[in-house]
Amino acid sequence: MPVSYVYMVRCQGGALYTGWTSDLPRRLAAHQSGKGAKYTRAFGAASLAWAEALPDKSAALRREAAVKKLPKAEKEALAAGFDPARFVLLRPARPADAAQVLQIFDWYVKNSTATFLYESPTEAQQRRAIAAIRRALPFILAQNALGEPLGYACAHPWRYGCDAYAWDTETTIYLAPAARRLGLGSMLYHGLLAALAEQGYRNAYAVLADPNPDSEAFHIAFGFVCEGRQARSGYKNGWQGVSYWLLDLTAPGQRDAAPAAPPAPLPAGRLEEILAAVRLGANWRAVAGR
Numbered sequence: 001m002p003v004s005y006v007y008m009v010r011c012q013g014g015a016l017y018t019g020w021t022s023d024l025p026r027r028l029a030a031h032q033s034g035k036g037a038k039y040t041r042a043f044g045a046a047s048l049a050w051a052e053a054l055p056d057k058s059a060a061l062r063r064e065a066a067v068k069k070l071p072k073a074e075k076e077a078l079a080a081g082f083d084p085a086r087f088v089l090l091r092p093a094r095p096a097d098a099a100q101v102l103q104i105f106d107w108y109v110k111n112s113t114a115t116f117l118y119e120s121p122t123e124a125q126q127r128r129a130i131a132a133i134r135r136a137l138p139f140i141l142a143q144n145a146l147g148e149p150l151g152y153a154c155a156h157p158w159r160y161g162c163d164a165y166a167w168d169t170e171t172t173i174y175l176a177p178a179a180r181r182l183g184l185g186s187m188l189y190h191g192l193l194a195a196l197a198e199q200g201y202r203n204a205y206a207v208l209a210d211p212n213p214d215s216e217a218f219h220i221a222f223g224f225v226c227e228g229r230q231a232r233s234g235y236k237n238g239w240q241g242v243s244y245w246l247l248d249l250t251a252p253g254q255r256d257a258a259p260a261a262p263p264a265p266l267p268a269g270r271l272e273e274i275l276a277a278v279r280l281g282a283n284w285r286a287v288a289g290r
């Protein structure tokens with residue numbers, strides 16, 4: 001079950017319409033184009049005034065009923081405390097999200113050594129990359145309630161990605177600069193690591209530019225351990241090093257056990273369920289039973 005939302009939209013005359021949905025951007029667009037509820041068709045939905053994430057449909061229906069009964073002043077108080085630019089929506093990325101992914105990544109290509117690339121991929125290349133990753137691995141996009149990209153996390157095959165390396169994967173995460181230090185990176189990584197562990201991956205590797213103190217602190221907070229550093233691995237604004245970090249994804253007591261089978265893609269809908277849980281604060285270890 002994907003995360004469910006209870007929301008209010010502001011209508012043209014100022015009235016607030018309350019509803020619930022599992023796809024907030026699509027539902028908002030439907031209201032705004034006159035294809036939502038009778039009420040918003042009649043009065044014209046202007047903008048999202050408030051939203052709250054709930055674990056499932058029944059919790060959302062209960063919350064919707066409670067919000068509908070609130071006096072107007074209390075609804076307005078909810079709306080006054082809501083910032084759509086900071087309200088996080090998490091979902092699996094689609095190839096059509098390529099431009100949003102590049103909007104985030106390109107900043108780091110041009111302004112940092114967090115990536116060693118000199119140029120971003122083209123949109124067509126990025127579309128193909130998302131499609132290829134999604135066939136076997138998670139690719140998660142975070143947007144705000146205005147539909148703007150806030151960050152993404154994904155995984156890649158490690159080395160050859162098969163045979164003895166089949167249980168290893170490399171993680172990647174980039175946030176829009178303004179979205180950093182708000183806990184969003186953690187939310188994305190909890191979703192990514194839970195998905196990788198459930199798929200059967202045993203080792204999550206992160207390769208960091210050295211130095212990258214923010215990313216080091218972040219990976220240490222998740223329990224990654226540094227396994228080595230190489231000086232002068234890449235030349236971008238001078239010679240840069242890299243550091244290699246490992247997180248053990250195995251269940252307790254299973255570190256040395258032979259794997260039963262190679263990692264497999266998650267069943268349809270499971271990544272959405274994982275994202276619903278981490279959106280509401282769940283830890284990857286609890287979600288994946290680690």
Ligand SMILES: CC(C)(COP(=O)(O)OP(=O)(O)OC[C@H]1O[C@@H](n2cnc3c(N)ncnc32)[C@H](O)[C@@H]1OP(=O)(O)O)[C@@H](O)C(=O)NCCC(=O)NCCS
Nearest residue numbers: 114173174175180181182183184185186214215217218221
């Ligand atoms: C690394 C990155 C993803 C972290 O995301 P974030 O949302 O800022 O991190 P969070 O707010 O979830 O922080 C989680 C924990 O990580 C640590 N941490 C993250 N950023 C930190 C920083 N700048 N300084 C110190 N600790 C930091 C802290 O322990 C923090 O816990 P706390 O908030 O309770 O102190 C983000 O800084 C980023 O996108 N950096 C640029 C791109 C990049 O370098 N990607 C990694 C490539 S390998």
